[in-house]
Amino acid sequence: MIKLGIIGWRGIVGNVFINRIKFTNIYKNCKLFLFSTNKFLNKNIFFAFNINLLFDMNIIVCCQGSNYTKKILILLKLKNWKGYWVDASSCLRMKNYNNLILDPLNKKELLFSLKKNKIYSGSNCTVSLCLLSLINLFKLNLIDWVISSSYQAISGAGFFLIKKIINEISYLKNKNYNFLKFEKDNKINFKNIPILFNAIPWIDKKVSFGQTKEEWKSQSEASKILKKKVYIDSNCVRISSLRCHSQFFLIKLKKNISLNNFYNILNNNFIKIVKNNDFFTKKILNPFYICGKLKIFLGRIRKNSINKKIFNVFSIGDQLLWGAAEPLKRFLEIIFDFLL
Numbered sequence: 001m002i003k004l005g006i007i008g009w010r011g012i013v014g015n016v017f018i019n020r021i022k023f024t025n026i027y028k029n030c031k032l033f034l035f036s037t038n039k040f041l042n043k044n045i046f047f048a049f050n051i052n053l054l055f056d057m058n059i060i061v062c063c064q065g066s067n068y069t070k071k072i073l074i075l076l077k078l079k080n081w082k083g084y085w086v087d088a089s090s091c092l093r094m095k096n097y098n099n100l101i102l103d104p105l106n107k108k109e110l111l112f113s114l115k116k117n118k119i120y121s122g123s124n125c126t127v128s129l130c131l132l133s134l135i136n137l138f139k140l141n142l143i144d145w146v147i148s149s150s151y152q153a154i155s156g157a158g159f160f161l162i163k164k165i166i167n168e169i170s171y172l173k174n175k176n177y178n179f180l181k182f183e184k185d186n187k188i189n190f191k192n193i194p195i196l197f198n199a200i201p202w203i204d205k206k207v208s209f210g211q212t213k214e215e216w217k218s219q220s221e222a223s224k225i226l227k228k229k230v231y232i233d234s235n236c237v238r239i240s241s242l243r244c245h246s247q248f249f250l251i252k253l254k255k256n257i258s259l260n261n262f263y264n265i266l267n268n269n270f271i272k273i274v275k276n277n278d279f280f281t282k283k284i285l286n287p288f289y290i291c292g293k294l295k296i297f298l299g300r301i302r303k304n305s306i307n308k309k310i311f312n313v314f315s316i317g318d319q320l321l322w323g324a325a326e327p328l329k330r331f332l333e334i335i336f337d338f339l340l
Contacts, residue, residue, distance in 0.1 A: 002339060003056060004030040004332075007037075007048050008063030012155055012162075013088050017063060017325040026332055029340060033057065037064065051075050059084045059335060061328060065158075066091035073119070084335055086328055087121040093221060095119075100225050101331045102128055104135060104270060109227070110331065114338045120331060123225060124217040125323030126150045126236070126245055131222055132270045132322055133296050133315045134251065138226060140265065142257075144309070145231035147250040148218060152203060153241040153287070154195060156319055161195060165240055168196040200238040212236060244287035245319040250304065251311045259303055262311055266298065270322070271315075274299030290316045294326065 004026070008014040021027060035048040046053055048068070054060060054076060062069055066089040073085055073092075092098040099113050100106070100123045110120075122128070130148060137143050154161040193200060204213035211234075218234040239246075257265075267273060272295045274285045283289065285299040296317035304310035317323060 001031045002029055002336065003033065003058045005033040005035055005046075005054060005057040005060045006063070007035040007060065007068065008065065008088070009034050010036070011063055012159055013320060013324045014063035016320045017061065017088075017328055020321075020325050020329040021332065024329070024333060026329075026336055029336055030059075037068065048072075051079070055079055055081050057083050058339070059086065059332070061086045061088075061332065063088040065089050083118065085119045086331060086335075087119075088324060088328060089121070090124065090217075092119060092121045093123065093217075094224065100221060101327045102131060102225050103327065103330050103334060105131055105138070106225055106227075107334070110334060111338070114335065122324060122327045123221045124214070125156055125319040126152065126214075126234070126247060127218060127221045127225070128327060129245055129296055129315065129317040129319065129323050130218065130232070130247060130249070131225065132268075133247075133298055133313070133317070134249070134266070135268055135270065136265050137251065137253075138230070142253050142255070142265070143230065144252040144254045145233070146252070148232060148234040149248045150234060150236045151199075151239045151241070151246040151248075152214075152236060153243050153245055153319055154238065155243050156245065156323075157203075157238070161238075162242070165195050168194060172196070195238065195240050198240070201235065203236045203238055241287040243291040243318050243320050244316050245323060246287065247315045248300075249311075249313040249315065251313060252307070253309045253311070256308050259301075259311075262303075263301065266301070266313075271296045271298050273297075273301070276301055285314065285316060287316060291318055292321075293318060294321050296322060 009018050033046055035046050037048045069087055069089055069091055097119055099117055099120045101120050102123055154165055202212055207213050207216045214236040215234040218232040222232055223229045274280050274297055281299050285297055290297050298313055298315050300314035302312050304312055
């Protein structure tokens, strides 16, 4: 039996990941070890800083975050650990020894790497959702460049931000106030920056060219997955949606094609195209409807009015599924097939 250790299984991504593997061959062919960083454990939960027990794992899936990965992975490597480390955090993604996981696009490379490489991580949530939305356009080398504006759910920043918005809702529920004065009032009563009734066009720290790190990831991680340089420029905004990331794309193609041809090329097994009309767009193309669904929904598809080679596309996907847990789950199935 393959010994599978999962760290961070009580967190948002870890919990979704556990639910995704429950009814797969992974569960049938492994001895599962659940690890916790909390010292108050029971007989079925193991301490996540027990290096000797971690060393005994064939595969470790880590959803605990970058700080834990930085501390523990180096200790396992020093002990010459031979297992597979599969990580959900961002700290390993651009390392030379790490492979990014998105098997619909790079399964062949992942299969080839399993014999010699042991460290893997999922890509950034918006990168995964973007590449899956436009997978056929990339495969056919039709894309000249992409400009993306993403409207990202609070779950992308972890439980802290979800707790923050719940506290803000509770605050409003228990306070009598003038709605028209709310914006000024909330600056006084909330610490840091309010997320409820707000949009924050800055995610992560500043890097070069006035970009944030979240925006920089779009081109750098996509290029690493596709094994070639692609041109994607992004602007990332945090909104109060819970699970779904929305993205508006301006897609410049290398040649002029018809709208029908664009539809046909765009369509793939991972997306659902929503008709560009009032009824279906309002009813279906929104985070409330799409949360919890595995498909990525694409709509508002049309030719841009300025340039015939540019297409407008609006995309929404559950960032806890294809943006986080699903690539890890599918890659785990690939590892199990390789080992068994």
